[in-house]
Amino acid sequence: MNTNNNVYTVVYTTVVCVLVAAILAFVSQSLKAKQEANEKAENISQILTAAQFGEKSHWSEIGNDATIAFYTENIEAALLVNAKGEICGELEGDNVYSVSDLKKQNYAIRDNAEMALPFYIFKNGTSAIAIYGAGLWGPVWGYIALEGDLKTIAGAYFDHESETPGLGGKIKDDPAFRAQFSGKVVDYADEAAPFAIVKGGAGDKANAIDAITGATMTSKGVDAAINNWLKAYEPAIFAAASCCSGNCEECCGECAEGECTECTECAECETKANEEE
């Protein structure tokens, strides 16, 4: 047969393309459930790692199902908050934001558009916020866990798409980099940078950590991502913290639905309020 015939060539390429497309569609469909479960468990394990429930390797050891089960047991609420600090939704059950969701929110933050940022609150009082931004070669994202006072950082976890392994990749692979975050305090009063990743040593500053040597651009990217997102979260963090923070902190009792139930009964607070007036 003459395989150089025009009709034959066209028919042959068409058949090959359709066949390959069919195989790919079939494989993609049959593996989809497993892939999505992997991705979800990965996102959840990153949040849990940031919130100091265990090291990252622990979650891959116990597997997807156990990780998701641990999350649903320990999560108090996964709220969605907007730029005004209002709660505008909730993620039910074991649903968490995927990386592409974070990417969309990052555009919203950049454009000052309507946003719905995830705010994971755990039963032990820790909460986790997400961050997303640009590293050197591609996006970087991660989670920052805050303690009950919403100022002290409990822990952090970062991931990236294509930072240089051994340099920028350390934001994910080097536990020492992540460990620096624990115990640091976000300084909301500093409007330019509530938190900083400093080249050349952060010293004793409470709201700064050391950058990674040889990965200036990645460090800067993470720094910008944290600050952009922290500023977007700020109203929501203030709203959540208002009733139980500041000087009332010690006398305040239960914090329910944004109201502090016992605050008015506290003499110290009333005196303070009167003084301010």
Added chain:
Amino acid sequence: MDKKLKETILNPIFKGNPISVLVLGICSSLAVTVELKGAFVMALSVTIVTGLSSLVCSLIRKSIPNRVRIIIQLVVVALMVILVDQVLKAYAYGIDKQLSVYIGLIITNCIVMGRIEAYALSNKPWPSLLDGLSNGIGYGMILIVVAFFRELLGSGTLFGFRVIPECFYAAGYMNNGLVILPPMALILLGCIIWIQRSIQKDLQEK
């Protein structure tokens, strides 16, 4: 025939190694050799892709219209690469994440297309499969050797386990940051080619 088949299998592994003799597939060997684990999975993936695409192309070699043969080969290679990527995403998610774009970039690896053009299109399926596999292995071997040195000298670990004891660091030893960067992979590769050429005198130009 048997001898020829043996030659097909053994040639790409040393005498006609795709990286150190033909100098193909250099880009990915620079990119994924920072850590052994990644290099190992990459080697495995490339071996599977070269093997299977050589097999498929050899099976359909008589029906491929000559004028569009490159495109057809490309479609077959792309199919295999996407299959490998999908399977890794489902069953080895962590490793797939680590290799990120480089799995997809196997498509552009010159070895795959090179073997199809040079061998699979003019040989029977069985030898073509073997040729593809052993070229993948030849490629993988170099990858693993380079990754071994880069991970050992650059991070002090092998397969993620610390092998250089803490007391070395305490005594002032430091990981070599240069080894982590791609240029050092090129230099290591150069050393491998140098060693091979001094053993295999027939490769030396006069």
